[in-house]
Amino acid sequence: MEFESPQVVADALRSVGYLPNDRIAQVVFLAARLDKPILVEGPAGVGKTELAKSLARVTHRDLIRLQCYEGLDESKALYEWNYKKQLLRIQADADHDWEDIEHDIFSEEFLLARPLLEAIRAEEPVILLIDEVDRVEVETEALLLEILSDFQVSIPELGTIEASSQPIVILTSNNTRELSEALKRRCLFLHIDYPDPTREQEILTARVPGLSEHLASQIAKVARSIRNLDLKKAPSVSETIDWARTLLVLSVEDVDETILGDTLHVLLKYQTDIEKTAKELVSGVTD
Amino acid sequence: MLGVLTGFIEELREAGVPVSMVEVIDSMRAVEAIEIDNRNSLRETLRATLVKNLRHERAFDTAFDVYFSLVPTVASEPTELPEGGDGPHEQPDHQGSGEFDLDGLLQGLFQALADLDPDALRSLARAAVDQLAGMEPGRPVGGTYYLYRTLRRLELQAMQERLLAELIGDDELSEFDRRLIREDVEARIEQLREEIQDEIRRRLVADRGREAVARTLRRPLVEDVDLMHATTSDLADMEAAIGPLTRKLAARLARRRKKRTGRLDFRRTVRRSLATGGVPVDPQFRHPRPHRPEVWLVCDISGSMATFSRFTLQFTHAMATQFSKLRSFAFVDTVDEVTDFFGPGVDFGSALKRVTTEAEVVWKDGHSDYGNSFETFFSRYGSQLSPRTTVIITGDARNNYRPPRGKIIGEIAQSARAVVWLNPEPMAYWDTGDSAMSHYSPHCTSVHEVRTLRQLEEFVEGLTLPAGIPALKG
Numbered sequence A: 001m002e003f004e005s006p007q008v009v010a011d012a013l014r015s016v017g018y019l020p021n022d023r024i025a026q027v028v029f030l031a032a033r034l035d036k037p038i039l040v041e042g043p044a045g046v047g048k049t050e051l052a053k054s055l056a057r058v059t060h061r062d063l064i065r066l067q068c069y070e071g072l073d074e075s076k077a078l079y080e081w082n083y084k085k086q087l088l089r090i091q092a093d094a095d096h097d098w099e100d101i102e103h104d105i106f107s108e109e110f111l112l113a114r115p116l117l118e119a120i121r122a123e124e125p126v127i128l129l130i131d132e133v134d135r136v137e138v139e140t141e142a143l144l145l146e147i148l149s150d151f152q153v154s155i156p157e158l159g160t161i162e163a164s165s166q167p168i169v170i171l172t173s174n175n176t177r178e179l180s181e182a183l184k185r186r187c188l189f190l191h192i193d194y195p196d197p198t199r200e201q202e203i204l205t206a207r208v209p210g211l212s213e214h215l216a217s218q219i220a221k222v223a224r225s226i227r228n229l230d231l232k233k234a235p236s237v238s239e240t241i242d243w244a245r246t247l248l249v250l251s252v253e254d255v256d257e258t259i260l261g262d263t264l265h266v267l268l269k270y271q272t273d274i275e276k277t278a279k280e281l282v283s284g285v286t287d
Numbered sequence B: 001m002l003g004v005l006t007g008f009i010e011e012l013r014e015a016g017v018p019v020s021m022v023e024v025i026d027s028m029r030a031v032e033a034i035e036i037d038n039r040n041s042l043r044e045t046l047r048a049t050l051v052k053n054l055r056h057e058r059a060f061d062t063a064f065d066v067y068f069s070l071v072p073t074v075a076s077e078p079t080e081l082p083e084g085g086d087g088p089h090e091q092p093d094h095q096g097s098g099e100f101d102l103d104g105l106l107q108g109l110f111q112a113l114a115d116l117d118p119d120a121l122r123s124l125a126r127a128a129v130d131q132l133a134g135m136e137p138g139r140p141v142g143g144t145y146y147l148y149r150t151l152r153r154l155e156l157q158a159m160q161e162r163l164l165a166e167l168i169g170d171d172e173l174s175e176f177d178r179r180l181i182r183e184d185v186e187a188r189i190e191q192l193r194e195e196i197q198d199e200i201r202r203r204l205v206a207d208r209g210r211e212a213v214a215r216t217l218r219r220p221l222v223e224d225v226d227l228m229h230a231t232t233s234d235l236a237d238m239e240a241a242i243g244p245l246t247r248k249l250a251a252r253l254a255r256r257r258k259k260r261t262g263r264l265d266f267r268r269t270v271r272r273s274l275a276t277g278g279v280p281v282d283p284q285f286r287h288p289r290p291h292r293p294e295v296w297l298v299c300d301i302s303g304s305m306a307t308f309s310r311f312t313l314q315f316t317h318a319m320a321t322q323f324s325k326l327r328s329f330a331f332v333d334t335v336d337e338v339t340d341f342f343g344p345g346v347d348f349g350s351a352l353k354r355v356t357t358e359a360e361v362v363w364k365d366g367h368s369d370y371g372n373s374f375e376t377f378f379s380r381y382g383s384q385l386s387p388r389t390t391v392i393i394t395g396d397a398r399n400n401y402r403p404p405r406g407k408i409i410g411e412i413a414q415s416a417r418a419v420v421w422l423n424p425e426p427m428a429y430w431d432t433g434d435s436a437m438s439h440y441s442p443h444c445t446s447v448h449e450v451r452t453l454r455q456l457e458e459f460v461e462g463l464t465l466p467a468g469i470p471a472l473k474g
Ligand SMILES: Nc1ncnc2c1ncn2[C@@H]1O[C@H](COP(=O)(O)OP(=O)(O)O)[C@@H](O)[C@H]1O
Pocket: A017, A018, A019, A020, A043, A044, A045, A046, A047, A048, A049, A050, A051, A172, A203, A206, A207, A237, A238, A241
């Protein structure tokens, strides 16, 4: 997979509605050039998942997504035998030779391919998104690492399946725990933070049709202001987008403290954060 | 290029950033794939290949600015430094008299800031350093000295106010609108400051060489600063790092035990099996209930712990934003609850002030008395402990040779989910002098040396607590 330059990456992403900063464009460029996975880290809602989706659109590749969660294991990440189907076959073929049956039920027909195997078996190169990898246990992380290293899977009953094409791999992490050094070494590291007001304004304009430049700029500045406060959960890009939509519905042309106060719950999820922000911004406490 | 790159990587290692050989090779391959006459592109390339932890970014940026200060920020820019003969900078004009036009420079900077013109800002920042920093070749002073000299003459405070006035204009603006504009102005001024710092660094490097400059700028990584001896600026950096750490701790404490699924749901399994002729091929499980962890922090805030207790209170403050069920206690020779001082929306400064002025933690003489503090703690609050409560005690266990009363910790542990002790002293000092650590450790679920943020992090990462069921407690 080749892009000519980081600029080309940036333009391509922009054309599908994803607004990258220089860092994002540079790292994606490198990942494609060097065939290395990207580990994208950052707070929730800053466009980590969206980056993978947008990249799939840009490259016209399929997106295969492995959503991680606590307790995710090999059978959900890689493959699993279709036990139910195997059992039924055994019952149906009860009068056959056991050896035949065994050969039969451990064939591809009974294999349930999970995202990782799916990505490896894909004929055309795909984008493989391993989302929120910090949620899995360390052992599962080791499994992922193994797959990322060789791009092949060996299934005892079937043999080794090698990748026929090289996917672009994107792992995301909300950084709720430290990932293993081994995994990090293998990846390019990309930290995405909340966008600066200029980029956020662009994101808002791209994502919320009908939003005026003026309002987008105001929203971006209010967002920066709120993120400077010490909150339990700062508003993410998804929340500023929601807020922009809300303001549009309310036909707001100009944000003032009353409107902000009335709609804070769209931006902030915790009551304590709402109260703190209201105290700081809405009642105009000066410092 | 290769020479500079290896020197740079060497500097990263010196600064404590772990860089493996695989990553070195990656960075070299990556550099071959890009245009290296663009500083930003080079920066992001090296960052992505060499730095895999956000906390190392500051060390990375410092080293990068030193090692690659001569790479142009944009491809079109000239790479060499201004040589002599293009102005009076060879004889720096400290008094600001003479032909140099300070007002003209200030006006130009003001315009560049008002127009958001980065190119003009950069070239004017260079002119400012040229004229105002009074840099003398070979003089062994650090960059901050020159930065200070330049900024003093630029009177940024006045500049900021002028900009504010300009952007506000004649409008009657609400405090809300002013705030947004003020933050905008601050960001612009900060950009100017960075340009100036950048330019000073460039010149220092040209004068003294990369290695020497890098060495003077090197700081311990924030995670390696000794918490007992941290400076105010260290503490400020730590504050930034504590947030993510407490989020991790929150996630850890809420994490369910290893078991991946809950108990077998017999009824649903049988119902499902009807579809497969009564063969239970698809066992159904109940979903395990997530923990609602309760954390009690009990902090020694005595004089011997001044710096550390400031840090623990920072930690407490950050925790209070994460856990709705956090209670905090402070003690010296007796204990007081300080939970309310860290209530929702309180900033750290005011919380700290209230803890130090309002908390009743001195009963006798203000010398640490762990025994009395724990006894008071247990008699006052012990009945409110529950099998869901994790008690975290922070302190050096230096008890002024008073009765330690270690058994009380055992009793607290009996009523709680776990008692964890974090001690900021090197383990080798425990039980020397008046440290009573060994009276407490056997009664704790676990004890940890936490002298640095790194160790605090290791503690958080490694935390596995007994399940919140009393019957399982050992
Ligand atoms: N750079 C960006 N360009 C366009 N939209 C973005 C960008 N960053 C975030 N968004 C928007 O924010 C939303 C949340 O992003 P998402 O990728 O789900 O966050 P994360 O995975 O980081 O938690 C996306 O649906 C998208 O609409």
